[in-house]
Amino acid sequence: MKPSENLFDLIKSITPQERQAIFTLSKLHVKGEENKYLLLFQEIEKQKEFDEKVLIKILGYENDLNKFAFLKNYTYHFILKCLEERSNAPYKRIRSKISQATILRNKKFYRLAHELIKEAVRTAEKYQAFDLWIEASRICCDIAMEGDLGSQSCEGLFTILQIIEGKESYFVYRRLFTMVRLKHHQTTFIKNIHLMKEFKAVYDEELMLANPAMNFNHKLYFYLSKGIVYYAKKEFDMAYIMVKELDKHWKKYPWMVETKFGAFYNTYYNKALIELNFKQFSQAIHSIEDLQKNLSDYKRENPFQRFMLFNLMIDIYRKCGYFEEALNKTEEYRIARETLHKPEENINSKQLYHFYLANIYFGVGDFKSANKHINEIINNAMDYNKDISCVAHLMSLIIHYELGKTDLLIYRIKSVYRTLKKKECLLHIIDVVLDFLKDIAKTKFDPGHMRDKLIKLKEDIEQEFTREPMEKEVMEYFDILSWITSKIEKKPFSQVIKAKSGYALG
Amino acid sequence: MKARNYIAELIKPLNPSEKGYLKKLFNAKQNHSMLKLFQSLEEELKLSSTLHVRHTDEDLNNLLQLILEGLESYHAGPASEARSLLNQIEILTEKNLYHQAEKLIQKAKALCIKNELNEQLSELIEWEVSLQGNKAPTEENEKKFESLFEETFEIITKQKKELKSKGDLHE
Numbered sequence: 194m195k196p197s198e199n200l201f202d203l204i205k206s207i208t209p210q211e212r213q214a215i216f217t218l219s220k221l222h223v224k225g226e227e228n229k230y231l232l233l234f235q236e237i238e239k240q241k242e243f244d245e246k247v248l249i250k251i252l253g254y255e256n257d258l259n260k261f262a263f264l265k266n267y268t269y270h271f272i273l274k275c276l277e278e279r280s281n282a283p284y285k286r287i288r289s290k291i292s293q294a295t296i297l298r299n300k301k302f303y304r305l306a307h308e309l310i311k312e313a314v315r316t317a318e319k320y321q322a323f324d325l326w327i328e329a330s331r332i333c334c335d336i337a338m339e340g341d342l343g344s345q346s347c348e349g350l351f352t353i354l355q356i357i358e359g360k361e362s363y364f365v366y367r368r369l370f371t372m373v374r375l376k377h378h379q380t381t382f383i384k385n386i387h388l389m390k391e392f393k394a395v396y397d398e399e400l401m402l403a404n405p406a407m408n409f410n411h412k413l414y415f416y417l418s419k420g421i422v423y424y425a426k427k428e429f430d431m432a433y434i435m436v437k438e439l440d441k442h443w444k445k446y447p448w449m450v451e452t453k454f455g456a457f458y459n460t461y462y463n464k465a466l467i468e469l470n471f472k473q474f475s476q477a478i479h480s481i482e483d484l485q486k487n488l489s490d491y492k493r494e495n496p497f498q499r500f501m502l503f504n505l506m507i508d509i510y511r512k513c514g515y516f517e518e519a520l521n522k523t524e525e526y527r528i529a530r531e532t533l534h535k536p537e538e539n540i541n542s543k544q545l546y547h548f549y550l551a552n553i554y555f556g557v558g559d560f561k562s563a564n565k566h567i568n569e570i571i572n573n574a575m576d577y578n579k580d581i582s583c584v585a586h587l588m589s590l591i592i593h594y595e596l597g598k599t600d601l602l603i604y605r606i607k608s609v610y611r612t613l614k615k616k617e618c619l620l621h622i623i624d625v626v627l628d629f630l631k632d633i634a635k636t637k638f639d640p641g642h643m644r645d646k647l648i649k650l651k652e653d654i655e656q657e658f659t660r661e662p663m664e665k666e667v668m669e670y671f672d673i674l675s676w677i678t679s680k681i682e683k684k685p686f687s688q689v690i691k692a693k694s695g696y697a698l699g
Numbered sequence: 700m701k702a703r704n705y706i707a708e709l710i711k712p713l714n715p716s717e718k719g720y721l722k723k724l725f726n727a728k729q730n731h732s733m734l735k736l737f738q739s740l741e742e743e744l745k746l747s748s749t750l751h752v753r754h755t756d757e758d759l760n761n762l763l764q765l766i767l768e769g770l771e772s773y774h775a776g777p778a779s780e781a782r783s784l785l786n787q788i789e790i791l792t793e794k795n796l797y798h799q800a801e802k803l804i805q806k807a808k809a810l811c812i813k814n815e816l817n818e819q820l821s822e823l824i825e826w827e828v829s830l831q832g833n834k835a836p837t838e839e840n841e842k843k844f845e846s847l848f849e850e851t852f853e854i855i856t857k858q859k860k861e862l863k864s865k866g867d868l869h870e
Binding site: 206220276277280282284285288289291293296300302324325328331357361364367368374376378493494497533540577 | 705708709712726727728729767768770771772774776778779782783785786787789790791793794795796798799802818819821822825828829832833835836840841844848851852855858859862865
């Protein structure tokens, strides 16, 4: 990405309130007859796509491109400075106090410097922001010594050592969480999960550091990591207990939500996800709505978090068979995705988006559109989540079957088989499905024997699910048994799923 | 913090360029009442070292806060620059501009390594871990995570060592 695009993207992300602050602060920097960077800001605002040539012409820099490059760079950093100035984030406030105390210390105003740094220490302690806490405590001791303010004026080196050790043990959990999350994102339900060292570590881990003045982050990542492992092991009862523990944790430390919003969001996202797995559909929808409200109440503007809630909502509709309702939401869904920064570059969101759309279109019987979205995943090798990639390949075969494309089906069977072998997923199911499809393709869809073949296919798959429960979990992404049932009973796919879920959309 | 106890000793030794910068800042923020108060205190302190009782505590507190913020932006050193970059990384991340945030992290990391700013470096690595979490969960990323955590534990070892040598010095 070119630096110019950075400026363009930054300006496009500015809210009206931020814009006003930028224009107010720009008055501090007026040099000469005009403020060129505000002009540049306004011209970029007008553009739908970044066009540097037009900007150079409008601002009259045709003969001085170096100056234009300088202007762009200056404008970019000026905007960031303005945004920083108007931010009231807790960590920013602590950093500010530390910087101010340091300036006063250099000017030898020790008493005021000490008051400021003590405030920074107290706030860092409240938020258990280890690095800021260590830095502020260290500077506090230096100021107390230099200003001869007495030994009572600083926490002492032993306390600082305790904070450093607190951070050290916190990072053990941070690391575990990062690693289990990564494994979990590669594939949702991992075979022989208990044998993987990261999962085993989390599963066996007990919480270290009992001091509540220091262990907020420890507990947070401890419960989050355990929650992932229980979820991956399909121990949803235990995963839900972890969510409940986290819920208590957030209620005990409500001020932490501001600084750890990502983890707060994850807690309640996981709650909805587990409820969905419990098939408590209305409760899951309620949890999503609560979280949407929280995003607004806490004024969080991260579009990815909003988009992921949309995914979850669509997933609920999908699992309950309400494809028509989900179809009515596709426009909103598309808009939510458009608000992401460069949605095409976000593989996770891209894979989920196309997969869910393929499912919705499949559910309403628009196989052509479903095929289009499945092809987006397959042809562009969107491999964020391996399970989804594998299911997408399998779905492509079923879509071809539904479209009656026998010739293409034979060709695709070979390619899908190779791909799934390589990815080492759905190997048992795919064998059964491929045998069925090969047979069908050969006999040119003989309707006389179709019902028997479908019944056999269903029995074979059920058998494979018993033998390989992990494949059953992966196939949660596409309810193949309901699809076969719909073919046997000659009922719409959505009707079979609706009956299975037993959920009436309120 | 009572501004009345500090503001006189803070304003008096400010040099002309600091005072000039502060006035320009108050003007830009359209904080005319604070500008007026600052100018009247400047005059008062030329004649006496104590302040008139007529200034309210609230006004003096606001002015002290603004002076401190002004001095903070006027005096930039490597540590305050690193703190500022951390603030900006937080803002860019919230805006979902991850690529830009990563660029700033690398810039800030270089600054911290050069100036041995361990705490800021450790904060930056935690941001790097968070941003890395948005990428595809590949084996390559797994290795990247491992190296980031290794860096953090190295910093912690360094911090402990430094603290110990400081403790020895005090003894």
